[in-house]
Amino acid sequence: MSKSGIEIRIVDEWPKNEIVELFKAGGWWKDNYDASSIKDLIKGSFAFVVAIESNSKKAIGMGRLISDGISDAYIQDLIVKPAFRKNGIGKQIAQKLINHCKKRKITWLGLISEPNQEGFYKKLGFKIMEKHTPMLYDEDK
Secondary structure, rough: OOOOEEEEEOOOOOOOHHHHHHHHHHHOOOOOOOHHHHHHHHHOOOOOEEEOOOOOOOEEEEEEEEOOOOOEEEEEEEEEEEHHHOOOOHHHHHHHHHHHHHOOOOOOEEOOOOOOOHHHHHOOOOOOOOOOOOOOOOOOO
């Protein structure tokens, strides 16, 4: 446990309602999503990290890695509940994910930043990929 009363831990499972709350805090939960899929989402991640508040023992932040486990990895869904932001928790979550990759010699680590969050990631060693364009499949086409 850190001196801040927050534990950063890689987990294989976590109560789905707490993870849904975090997705909602990030604005990433859609009404048509099925909360029962959270278990598979966690299991299907290369690593799933939660930040646990010591008094309540509830997740107040999360992040995950998607990877082949050999060469490339992507940080996905990094979020800290608004009441706990600006305390270094997001940095601790990101560092746990980065270290997980480094231990496995995965050196290509990417992500897509939310607008205006680039500075947060730059402080962790990420840089904007010049001459690259993030793209997203458009299911309506």
